[in-house]
Amino acid sequence: MSMELSTAAPDAPAVADDGVWLACVACGETFAPFETVRYTCDDCDGLLEARYAEPPTWAEFEASEVDRGVWRYAAALPFEMGVSLPEGDTPLHEVPRLESEIGVSRLRIKHEGMNPTGSFKDRGMTVGVRVAKELGVDRLACASTGNTSAALAAYGGRGGMETLVLLPAGKVAAGKVAQAALHGARILEVDGNFDACLDIVQDLAERGEAYLLNSLNPFRLEGQKTIGFEILEQFRDEEGRFPDRIVLPVGNAGNTAALYKCFRELVQSGALDEADVPKLTGVQAEGAAPMVEAIENDADEVRRWDEVETRATAIRIGNPVNAPKALPGIRNTGGTAVAVSDEEITGAQRALAAEGVGVEPASAASVAGLRKLRDEGVVDDDEAVVCLTTGHLLKDPDAAAAAGNDPESVPNDTDAVLAHLAGER
Ligand SMILES: Cc1ncc(COP(=O)(O)O)c(C=O)c1O
Numbered sequence: 062m063s064m065e066l067s068t069a070a071p072d073a074p075a076v077a078d079d080g081v082w083l084a085c086v087a088c089g090e091t092f093a094p095f096e097t098v099r100y101t102c103d104d105c106d107g108l109l110e111a112r113y114a115e116p117p118t119w120a121e122f123e124a125s126e127v128d129r130g131v132w133r134y135a136a137a138l139p140f141e142m143g144v145s146l147p148e149g150d151t152p153l154h155e156v157p158r159l160e161s162e163i164g165v166s167r168l169r170i171k172h173e174g175m176n177p178t179g180s181f182k183d184r185g186m187t188v189g190v191r192v193a194k195e196l197g198v199d200r201l202a203c204a205s206t207g208n209t210s211a212a213l214a215a216y217g218g219r220g221g222m223e224t225l226v227l228l229p230a231g232k233v234a235a236g237k238v239a240q241a242a243l244h245g246a247r248i249l250e251v252d253g254n255f256d257a258c259l260d261i262v263q264d265l266a267e268r269g270e271a272y273l274l275n276s277l278n279p280f281r282l283e284g285q286k287t288i289g290f291e292i293l294e295q296f297r298d299e300e301g302r303f304p305d306r307i308v309l310p311v312g313n314a315g316n317t318a319a320l321y322k323c324f325r326e327l328v329q330s331g332a333l334d335e336a337d338v339p340k341l342t343g344v345q346a347e348g349a350a351p352m353v354e355a356i357e358n359d360a361d362e363v364r365r366w367d368e369v370e371t372r373a374t375a376i377r378i379g380n381p382v383n384a385p386k387a388l389p390g391i392r393n394t395g396g397t398a399v400a401v402s403d404e405e406i407t408g409a410q411r412a413l414a415a416e417g418v419g420v421e422p423a424s425a426a427s428v429a430g431l432r433k434l435r436d437e438g439v440v441d442d443d444e445a446v447v448c449l450t451t452g453h454l455l456k457d458p459d460a461a462a463a464a465g466n467d468p469e470s471v472p473n474d475t476d477a478v479l480a481h482l483a484g485e486r
Pocket residue numbers: 180206208209276310311312313314315316317375376421423424451452
């Protein structure tokens with residue numbers, strides 16, 4: 062089964078339902094999409110992806126009844142509408158000071174922290190929960206470093222379903238645990254890292270105890286694919302040109318896989334020239350960088366890291382399950398991957414915040430990675446770049462407080478406040 066950028070649109074197999082089916086990216090076997098719950102290939106256990114008889118065109122998006130957000134791109138999704146809050150339509154910020162400091166021809170920040178629960182996961186959940194309804198399941202579950210659990214709890218709650226989230230104990234930022242709790246999820250804290258939580262959730266799903274809504278679920282990635290459509294439309298409207306490169310943080314590698322799928326579908330329909338496909342450039346924290354290791358070693362598979370650590374807890378992941386989809390995405394678009402230190406991440410978080418863009422640490426990894434690749438000469442000064450920032454600053458208030466200014470105590474008196482500001486004590 063080809064994961065090449067440029068392949069002809071596939072003919073619909075007999076199992077297709079209204080022009081949609083699931084295909085194994087490893088062996089090519091096809092499956093009916095909504096007949097039974099399935100996450101991986103029955104034959105070889107490979108990853109599945111949704112396929113469409115008609116890949117999408119810009120004209121279909123422009124003709125959409127929904128004028129913004131994820132469901133504007135329904136022509137590229139398995140349904141016309143999902144369980145929606147609504148999500149998507151996030152801003153593409155200009156950051157002139159960072160642009161000139163890093164030294165690229167154009168830099169924009171796609172701030173996915175502006176989604177309803179504060180991260181890109183909402184785009185996946187609106188589709189994933191819709192599919193869960195189609196399949197008739199009643200309990201949804203995920204493993205999470207935090208954001209997936211917040212989105213699952215909100216969208217599952219909205220859909221009137223039971224939600225169960227497994228978190229690595231003590232390793233999830235406060236804002237995210239609070240979201241999952243208030244949106245009504247049952248929270249299980251596991252004495253292990255995210256990858257261990259995902260192993261358990263996969264076992265639960267295989268035993269039919271819950272419907273898994275991590276990015277191993279191919280329909281989650283269909284929703285996340287709309288980040289790509291939106292970036293291309295926003296960037297093109299603004300400048301009449303597509304970005305040369307999209308830089309993004311990588312954890313479980315779902316977004317990398319989803320963006321690559323977006324580009325492949327547009328190339329298939331003729332909506333995007335292969336030469337205009339942005340270079341997918343992944344960034345990981347040094348303490349959790351198995352994808353970077355695989356790219357640097359030109360390896361076909363990613364080695365699972367059992368010990369992972371980083372201040373950017375959202376990407377504290379050692380076994381990126383979407384690697385078989387994401388590695389071709391990086392390679393076939395001419396991109397690369399780079400690891401950054403926690404200090405570099407915090408520096409980028411501060412620089413974004415100074416321009417009014419508040420992001421959580423994992424999100425700032427994209428900007429830290431761009432800075433590093435520019436310093437190393439991997440990124441050219443004439444490139445137009447979009448950095449994806451994946452989650453909102455308030456997700457991790459402790460990290461924000463630690464990276465920001467300390468509050469100063471002053472007396473309850475205006476003259477004393479003025480004296481304090483003038484440097485007298
Ligand atoms: C804020 C944030 N950024 C980045 C990532 C990594 O995204 P992906 O797993 O799609 O690589 C995650 C979760 O994995 C996240 O929560």
